Amino acid sequence: MLLWAVTGKSQHLNIQPVIPIKLSEDWNLIVRTILPVAAWQSPAPGIGDHSGLSDTTQSFFFSPSVSNGGVTWGIGPALLYPTATDDSLGNKRFGAGPTFVILKQDSGWTYGVLANHIWSFASVGSGGSNVNSTFLQPFVNYTFPNSFGITLNAQATYNWITDQWSAPVSLLFSRIFKFGAQPVSFQIGPKYYVSTVTNGPRWGGVFNVTFLFPAK
Numbered sequence: 001m002l003l004w005a006v007t008g009k010s011q012h013l014n015i016q017p018v019i020p021i022k023l024s025e026d027w028n029l030i031v032r033t034i035l036p037v038a039a040w041q042s043p044a045p046g047i048g049d050h051s052g053l054s055d056t057t058q059s060f061f062f063s064p065s066v067s068n069g070g071v072t073w074g075i076g077p078a079l080l081y082p083t084a085t086d087d088s089l090g091n092k093r094f095g096a097g098p099t100f101v102i103l104k105q106d107s108g109w110t111y112g113v114l115a116n117h118i119w120s121f122a123s124v125g126s127g128g129s130n131v132n133s134t135f136l137q138p139f140v141n142y143t144f145p146n147s148f149g150i151t152l153n154a155q156a157t158y159n160w161i162t163d164q165w166s167a168p169v170s171l172l173f174s175r176i177f178k179f180g181a182q183p184v185s186f187q188i189g190p191k192y193y194v195s196t197v198t199n200g201p202r203w204g205g206v207f208n209v210t211f212l213f214p215a216k
Contacts, residue, residue: 001210005191010201013037022065030061030074038089052085059099059116073102078116080131082124092128093120103139111140132160147176151187154194165195170206185210 003014015035023029039051058081061074078099084090095118103112113136120131139153151174156167172189187208193201 001208004207005204011039023062024065026065028063028065029076030063032059032061034058035083040088050086050088052089054084055090055093056081056083057116057118061099061101067105070105071102072105073100075100078118080118080120082128087127090128091120091131092124092126093131094122094124095120095131108143108145109141110143113138130161134158134160149174149176149185149187151189156195159197162197164197166193166197166200167195168193168204172206172208174208176212183212185212 001014001016001018003012003016005012005014013036015033015037017033019031021029021031034057036054036056037052038054057078059078060076062076063072063074076099078097080093080095082090082092082094084092097116097118099114099116101112101114103110115134115136117134118131134157136156136158137153139151141149141151143149151172152169153172154167154169156165158165168191170189170191172187174185174187176183176185178184185208187206187210189206191204191206193203196202
């Protein structure tokens with residue numbers, strides 16, 4: 001998945017490959033990587049623009065091969081890597097913690113929640129800041145027979161160090177197209193911050209491109 005978000009004076013491009021690996025007849029390992037690229041415009045005179053790679057988050061979900069009643073779940077570790085190419089775009093910390101996802105699919109509906117909590121445990125170089133944050137992403141989607149879909153989701157992050165929430169809610173409209181034999185989902189919609197950090201944005205927009213590889 002390629003996710004491009006524009007909020008205020010910042011732009012974010014998330015490269016999010018999701019790779020399922022069959023471990024046995026009963027279990028799969030799903031590896032989800034978020035490789036973020038960010039660009040920040042100068043917020044005030046004398047402060048330069050910043051752009052580059054941010055810190056990478058990688059999640060490993062151990063999930064049963066067969067869903068029960070349309071319910072799919074996975075649980076495992078989430079890791080944070082200090083991959084930022086600019087000091088202002090990362091925390092210079094390795095981090096780790098638990099993550100889980102649970103969702104249900106029923107008659108065109110898909111709904112569930114993804115969550116993780118990450119603590120930092122080692123630093124790289126000087127500077128940076130500790131990490132102690134909780135991420136919650138509830139979502140609900142309905143896909144029509146013509147491959148048009150509507151999704152409502154939130155991506156709430158709570159910083160336990162600064163005691164602040166950042167909670168954008170997105171309403172996204174999607175459609176699946178085929179380019180030759182390759183199905184691709186395009187998704188676009190507005191984003192509103194129900195809660196934001198100090199001097200943070202209130203409105204933004206999201207555009208997603210997802211290359212789909214159905215199981216054979």
